[in-house]
Amino acid sequence: MSKKLKKRLRRIIAGIICFGLCIAAEKALPNLNDNILLIAYLLTYFIVGNDVVKSAAAKIRQGQVFDEEFLMVIATVGAFLISEYPEAVAVMLFYQIGEWFQSYAVNKSRKSIRELMDIRPDYAHVMRNGEVQTVDPQEVKREERIQVKPGERIPLDGVIVSGETSVDTMALTGESLPRDLREGDEVISGCVNLSGVIEVKVSKEFGESTVTKILDLVENSASKKAETENFITKFARYYTPAVVVLATALALIPSLITGAWTVWVYRALSFLVISCPCALVISVPLSFFGGIGAASKNGILVKGSNYLEALASTKIAVMDKTGTLTRGTFAVSHIEAVGCDEKQVLFYAAYAERFSNHPISKCLVSACDMTTVSEDAGSGRKSKVEEIAGHGVIAEYEGKEIAVGNEKLMARQLKNNAWNKIKGDISTGTVCHVAYGEEYMGYVLIEDQLKADAKDCIDGLKKEGVDRIVMLTGDHKKVADKVAGQIGIKEYYAQLLPGDKVDHVETLFAEKPESGKLLFVGDGMNDAPVLARADIGIAMGGLGSDAAIEAADIVIMTDEPSKIVQAMRISRKTLQIVKQNIVFAIGVKVLVLLLAALGMASMWAAVFADVGVAFLAILNAMRALKIK
Amino acid sequence: MKKTIMLEELECAHCAAKMEKAVGELAGVESCSVNFLTQKMEITADDGAMADILKAAEKIVKKIEPDVEFVVK
Numbered sequence: 188m189s190k191k192l193k194k195r196l197r198r199i200i201a202g203i204i205c206f207g208l209c210i211a212a213e214k215a216l217p218n219l220n221d222n223i224l225l226i227a228y229l230l231t232y233f234i235v236g237n238d239v240v241k242s243a244a245a246k247i248r249q250g251q252v253f254d255e256e257f258l259m260v261i262a263t264v265g266a267f268l269i270s271e272y273p274e275a276v277a278v279m280l281f282y283q284i285g286e287w288f289q290s291y292a293v294n295k296s297r298k299s300i301r302e303l304m305d306i307r308p309d310y311a312h313v314m315r316n317g318e319v320q321t322v323d324p325q326e327v328k329r330e331e332r333i334q335v336k337p338g339e340r341i342p343l344d345g346v347i348v349s350g351e352t353s354v355d356t357m358a359l360t361g362e363s364l365p366r367d368l369r370e371g372d373e374v375i376s377g378c379v380n381l382s383g384v385i386e387v388k389v390s391k392e393f394g395e396s397t398v399t400k401i402l403d404l405v406e407n408s409a410s411k412k413a414e415t416e417n418f419i420t421k422f423a424r425y426y427t428p429a430v431v432v433l434a435t436a437l438a439l440i441p442s443l444i445t446g447a448w449t450v451w452v453y454r455a456l457s458f459l460v461i462s463c464p465c466a467l468v469i470s471v472p473l474s475f476f477g478g479i480g481a482a483s484k485n486g487i488l489v490k491g492s493n494y495l496e497a498l499a500s501t502k503i504a505v506m507d508k509t510g511t512l513t514r515g516t517f518a519v520s521h522i523e524a525v526g527c528d529e530k531q532v533l534f535y536a537a538y539a540e541r542f543s544n545h546p547i548s549k550c551l552v553s554a555c556d557m558t559t560v561s562e563d564a565g566s567g568r569k570s571k572v573e574e575i576a577g578h579g580v581i582a583e584y585e586g587k588e589i590a591v592g593n594e595k596l597m598a599r600q601l602k603n604n605a606w607n608k609i610k611g612d613i614s615t616g617t618v619c620h621v622a623y624g625e626e627y628m629g630y631v632l633i634e635d636q637l638k639a640d641a642k643d644c645i646d647g648l649k650k651e652g653v654d655r656i657v658m659l660t661g662d663h664k665k666v667a668d669k670v671a672g673q674i675g676i677k678e679y680y681a682q683l684l685p686g687d688k689v690d691h692v693e694t695l696f697a698e699k700p701e702s703g704k705l706l707f708v709g710d711g712m713n714d715a716p717v718l719a720r721a722d723i724g725i726a727m728g729g730l731g732s733d734a735a736i737e738a739a740d741i742v743i744m745t746d747e748p749s750k751i752v753q754a755m756r757i758s759r760k761t762l763q764i765v766k767q768n769i770v771f772a773i774g775v776k777v778l779v780l781l782l783a784a785l786g787m788a789s790m791w792a793a794v795f796a797d798v799g800v801a802f803l804a805i806l807n808a809m810r811a812l813k814i815k
Numbered sequence: 816m817k818k819t820i821m822l823e824e825l826e827c828a829h830c831a832a833k834m835e836k837a838v839g840e841l842a843g844v845e846s847c848s849v850n851f852l853t854q855k856m857e858i859t860a861d862d863g864a865m866a867d868i869l870k871a872a873e874k875i876v877k878k879i880e881p882d883v884e885f886v887v888k
Contacts, residue, residue, distance in 0.1 A: 191824065242881060242882075245881055249878050251878075251879070255827070255829075290826055293826070296852070297852055297853075297854070300852055300853070406850070406853055406855070407857075410848035410850065410857065420832050423829050423832065463829070464829060465827070465828065465829060468828040468829040468832060469828040469851070472828070472851060472852070473852065476852050
């Protein structure tokens with residue numbers, strides 16, 4: 188609890204005691220002089236509310252009439268004037284109690300949001316002149332070496348130069364499984380080093396490091412306001428003056444007709460008590476911020492409340508294939524053996540390709556157990572390897588030639604056309620035919636791998652009410668068809684150039700219902716124009732990719748497309764909380780205004796409608812932080 | 816250029832909205848946003864005019880909520 192809050196709490200307690208004494212005195216001594224009572228109540232009033240009175244006086248000097256505190260002072264002073272002393276003090280006391288709870292709740296939520304964003308590293312151990320110095324991360328330059336001990340937060344992005352460890356990326360990705368890292372691996376600032384001491388060569392200065400980017404992004408997310416927030420701001424601007432005008436009318440018109448001034452002035456004063464739109468102005472942005480916080484806890488960075496709000500009304504989801512639904516990395520998916528067993532086919536292929544840096548070669552080598560081959564290479568039996576551009580590779584192995592490549596190469600190497608007779612659909616990936624000497628051995632099929640949760644993502648989107656799911660890809664039609672079939676996408680467009688993707692999105696925009704939103708999901712590579720054009724652009728695998736963080740409206744830090752569904756769920760629940768707060772706050776206020784006008788609600792009810800509602804709305808808003 | 820100002824002791828949300836509006840309307844200010852939760856005000860304006868704008872902004876903030884400490888970062 189802050190000093191200020193403590194001070195206010197003491198004042199409230201003192202006020203309650205004095206108030207109790209006043210009431211006791213009034214009851215015990217019925218003949219007490221009215222003036223003495225007035226002085227006692229006035230004293231209590233100032234003990235409870237002198238800060239409110241002071242600040243109201245300051246504001247009226249500056250011409251701020253429609254201020255909450257000023258109106259509260261008018262209401263209570265008015266109550267004194269019509270000889271409702273206990274009422275006046277009670278209203279001020281209740282108002283202070285309510286305000287106190289409100290501040291307490293706001294502080295609490297500020298604290299939980301701060302804790303959520305507590306990934307900022309405070310120091311770095313930098314190695315300078317052979318010794319370790321502990322400095323502010325901002326002072327560390329690129330190329331310098333830092334040491335990170337177990338339990339510490341990694342302060343800057345870099346590459347491990349010595350040591351092995353596992354790191355906790357929870358704060359950035361929501362992923363609870365630690366990642367194992369060793370020499371040569373990149374580390375990302377904001378993660379926590381768990382097991383070993385590592386030495387890191389810094390690759391980005393603090394201002395450019397991932398942790399700074401993420402913090403900036405989350406902190407600034409509040410500046411892009413949701414439509415609901417703008418509505419509330421506008422509503423608040425008119426609400427207070429409107430209530431004050433109503434109050435004036437209520438005090439004057441019926442009184443002039445009936446002559447019962449005290450009755451109507453009392454009712455009008457209750458109006459003034461309810462004149463602050465606080466419940467709405469605090470709780471609505473707080474709910475959105477809570478939702479954004481809940482998302483970032485799960486590794487989903489949302490750049491503004493407007494995007495979080497829009498997400499719930501997604502009608503068309505456009506998805507890139509490679510890197511979004513598929514991993515974008517190749518792996519051996521099938522081996523067909525004709526002349527020998529499958530292992531041998533793979534061995535021939537890997538052996539021939541072992542010196543190449545091509546992604547396909549690498550994937551062949553990694554799929555094969557190459558222990559025997561590396562021995563060969565080491566023993567100086569490094570046979571000749573010849574690359575034939577556009578065809579493949581020819582290598583010598585135990586006196587005969589291995590040929591690995593496409594149909595053209597096979598036609599060149601072989602007299603028969605055995606490679607042409609194989610069955611099965613091989614058009615969904617890259618085929619490496621293998622021949623040994625004069626004989627056809629078979630082929631290895633290499634394909635992009637579907638992400639484990641790609642199907643969950645599509646199913647989830649359908650369940651969340653997305654009407655159309657469209658897949659766009661630069662890949663071959665047959666590949667697109669296979670992927671779409673596996674995960675249940677009906678609509679897809681293949682063989683697109685980056686420019687074509689924009690055109691397709693434009694067409695989809697034209698077909699989209701007015702109120703629905705168009706979502707685009709890509710991996711942040713080459714699709715920046717589409718990310719920008721869509722209502723909501725989501726980039727996948729943002730961890731460590733600056734381009735994705737820059738271009739997208741929402742960044743998913745991990746590689747899991749199913750996080751999109753989770754983001755949508757968080758969006759929907761946040762909006763639900765916002766709606767509850769709006770309906771509750773406006774509902775209670777209007778109800779109490781009506782009852783007060785009819786004389787059925789006292790000033791006490793009015794105070795509840797003001798600060799009590801605000802407090803409850805803040806508590807409700809805090810739930811948004813806990814959405815899973 | 817962009818300046819961030821801490822608004823310490825900022826307690827009232829609709830005051831924050833008022834500050835945002837009033838500072839945003841100052842001559843030379845491109846944009847101004849106040850984040851009630853992080854207690855930060857961000858002003859974007861021309862380099863040359865910034866000093867004057869900060870002074871005027873502080874005045875506005877103090878006028879709307881006198882208890883707030885205006886700390887330029």
